[in-house]
Amino acid sequence: MGAVVTAVIAIAAVVLGWITIEMACKPCLETGRRAMDRALDPNYDPDSPTNTTTGSGGASANEPLLGDLSASTAPPAKAI
Template structure:
């Protein structure tokens, strides 16, 4: 009877540990699971993402608003 009690306590401990990790690391685990689901999806095309960066890679330099005037003497 002692072996069964020990096994039940061990299983309950593992389950409670798993639940604790799931609750504590929920945001990180959700992002990882979404990434895995995307990578395993054969219909996923990263070119179809609406979150793609649309800014130019080499933007034109902004005009300087602080100009110094030279005085001629």
């Protein structure tokens, strides 16, 4: 019985850890997933000037696969 309880606690810890990472890194993960979706799309042609393919994430056709993450819309953090 103790092994079952230990296994349930370990699985719950892994699930909570995964949720924490997903929430903490959400903007970066969304950008990466959108880039992977477009890169793996057989209909996406980066050389085509009139690319009409828009992924399920709503990425525009002119957006680079990995955007500039330094240009964030969030205000700068205050120094302590």
